[in-house]
Amino acid sequence: MTTKPSIRTENLTIRFGGHAAVNNVTCAFHPGELTVIVGPNGAGKTTWFNLVSGQLRPSEGRVVLGERDITALSPSGRARAGIGRAFQLTTLFPKLSVFENVRLAVQARAGQGHRLFIKAAKLPGLADKAMHFLEQTNLASVADLPAAALPHGDQRKLEVAMLLAMEPDIFMFDEPTAGMSVDEAPVILDLIARIKEDKARTVLLVEHKMDVVRALADRIVVLHNGELVTDGEPAEVMALDLVREIYLGVGADEVA
Numbered sequence: 001m002t003t004k005p006s007i008r009t010e011n012l013t014i015r016f017g018g019h020a021a022v023n024n025v026t027c028a029f030h031p032g033e034l035t036v037i038v039g040p041n042g043a044g045k046t047t048w049f050n051l052v053s054g055q056l057r058p059s060e061g062r063v064v065l066g067e068r069d070i071t072a073l074s075p076s077g078r079a080r081a082g083i084g085r086a087f088q089l090t091t092l093f094p095k096l097s098v099f100e101n102v103r104l105a106v107q108a109r110a111g112q113g114h115r116l117f118i119k120a121a122k123l124p125g126l127a128d129k130a131m132h133f134l135e136q137t138n139l140a141s142v143a144d145l146p147a148a149a150l151p152h153g154d155q156r157k158l159e160v161a162m163l164l165a166m167e168p169d170i171f172m173f174d175e176p177t178a179g180m181s182v183d184e185a186p187v188i189l190d191l192i193a194r195i196k197e198d199k200a201r202t203v204l205l206v207e208h209k210m211d212v213v214r215a216l217a218d219r220i221v222v223l224h225n226g227e228l229v230t231d232g233e234p235a236e237v238m239a240l241d242l243v244r245e246i247y248l249g250v251g252a253d254e255v256a
C-alpha cells in the first residue's frame with residue numbers, strides 16, 4: 001500500500017486492573033480500504049474501537065489521524081477531526097422526524113451547532129443536503145415520520161444517513177448487522193459497500209459473522225487476547241491455522 005495511512009494506532013495498550021484488554025497494538029489503515037477487525041469474544045475488538053474513537057484513553061501508545069496525534073482528544077473532538085462512528089441507535093432523536101435527524105447532522109457538520117428549532121426552510125442548503133443523504137440511504141419516502149416510528153432496520157439506515165451527513169474520513173461500525181433480521185442486514189451491508197466506493201474514505205468494521213467479513217473485507221486484522229495476531233488479505237488470513245483455531249467455538253464451521 002503506497003498511500004499514507006489515514007489513521008493508525010501505535011503500541012496501543014489499555015489495562016483494566018492488571019489485565020491488558022488491548023496490548024501493544026500497532027496497525028495502520030489507508031483511504032479506500034475496508035478493514036474488518038475479527039477475533040473471539042473478549043479479544044479486545046470493542047476496546048480497541050473505543051480507544052480509536054476516544055471513549056477510552058490508552059494506558060500507553062498513540063492514535064494518529066493523518067499526521068496528527070489525537071490521543072488526547074475527546075470523542076467529540078475526534079468526531080470533529082473526521083472520525084465517524086455508528087452507535088447503534090443511541091445517537092438518534094426518536095421524536096424528531098427522519099429528515100430533522102439528518103438535517104441536524106448536516107448542520108453539526110456545517111459547524112452551526114444544534115439549533116433545533118430553526119425552520120428547515122430557512123436553511124435551504126442544509127435541507128437539500130439532508131435530502132441527498134436520505135435519498136442515498138433510501139429513506140426519502142419516510143422523511144416526515146418520527147424516527148421512533150421506523151422499523152429497526154430503517155432506524156439503522158437512518159444512523160448510517162447521519163454518519164454520512166457528518167462526512168467523516170474514517171467510518172467505524174461495530175457489528176453493524178447485530179440484531180437485524182435476514183431481510184434487513186443486506187441493506188446495511190450494501191450501504192457500507194457503497195461507503196467504501198469513495199476512495200478517500202477509510203472504513204473500520206468489527207464483525208463476527210464470517211459471511212459479512214467475506215462480503216466486505218479488503219483486509220482483516222485479527223485480535224486475540226488483546227494482541228494483534230495477524231493482519232492481511234482476507235484469503236491469506238482466513239487460511240491461517242491460527243485463525244481457524246481462534247474461531248473454534250465461535251463458528252469454526254462458518255470459517256471452513
Ligand SMILES: Nc1ncnc2c1ncn2[C@@H]1O[C@H](COP(=O)(O)OP(=O)(O)OP(=O)(O)O)[C@@H](O)[C@H]1O
Nearest residue numbers: 016020021022039040041042043044045046047048
Ligand atoms: N471497562 C472495563 N473494565 C474491565 N475490563 C474490561 C472493560 N472493558 C473491557 N474489558 C475486558 O477487556 C477484554 C476485551 O473486551 P472487549 O469487549 O473489547 O472484547 P471484544 O473482542 O469486543 O469481545 P466481543 O466480541 O464479545 O464484543 C475482556 O476481557 C473484557 O472483559
